[in-house]
Amino acid sequence: RKEVEQDPGPFNVPEGATVAFNCTYSNSASQSFFWYRQDCRKEPKLLMSVYSSGNEDGRFTAQLNRASQYISLLIRDSKLSDSATYLCVVNTRGAQKLVFGQGTRLTINP
Amino acid sequence: GAVVSQHPSWVICKSGTSVKIECRSLDFQATTMFWYRQFPKQSLMLMATSNEGSKATYEQGVEKDKFLINHASLTLSTLTVTSAHPEDSSFYICSARDEVTQGGYTFGSGTRLTVV
DSSP: OOSEEEOOOOEEEETTOOEEEEEEEOOTTEEEEEEEEEOTTSOEEEEEEEOTTOEEETTEEEEEETTTTEEEEEEOSOOGGGOEEEEEEEEETTOOOEEEOOOEEEEEEO | OOOEEEEOSEEEEOTTOOEEEEEEESSSOOSEEEEEEEOTTSOOEEEEEEETTSOOEEOTTOOTTTEEEEEEETTEEEEEEOSOOGGGOEEEEEEEEOTTTTOOEEEOOOEEEEEO
16 A cells, blocks of 8 residues: 555646545654645645644645545635646654655646 | 755766766755655655765665765765666656755756666
8 A cells, every 4th residue: 555645637627616636644653744736847846734723825725634644635716827736745753754645637727 | 945956957868877966955954865756657756865974775676776875065965877777767856855944845856867
């Protein structure tokens, strides 16, 4: 079983739609959680950290459920520029390295 | 914010030659840097953790003699792909974190290696 699992998609949604991504992680010692965005042939860039209480940044909302070991990302009012691959990333307590999910590919259609 | 510079952006080399990739933290010091590899349509896979002044820690299945890592200063880590073969063609990305500010992990822009 992969340490971080995501639905690879692809997700094709119309502009303005709301889209949600899910991610599960297997290591209960995981401490820090992130969503990264990666554009084609580019490096990943931090979209947002994910906190236990849930957090929001503009049109983006992230949720964490430690009991279920589940992370989500919600994008509201999607824009064409949101088209990218979204990576669920986990960091284990005491370890510095990040573990990446496979990524979910999103395409926003006009 | 923290900036990581990676060079070169892309390289094409002949099979059997060696290629060196540099990763620099521009405005912070990094005792630890990370090297990832990403094949098409796959996620980033950690290859090794580079430790300043000491040996790198390699992930299982990564040949340390093939992927040489040197972290000689607090701002520079290098990855050398020795005797490259076509199957080594991939996107190599480094990452570091400003340990003083405890900010997020920043990635270099990546190096696309093509071995012909």
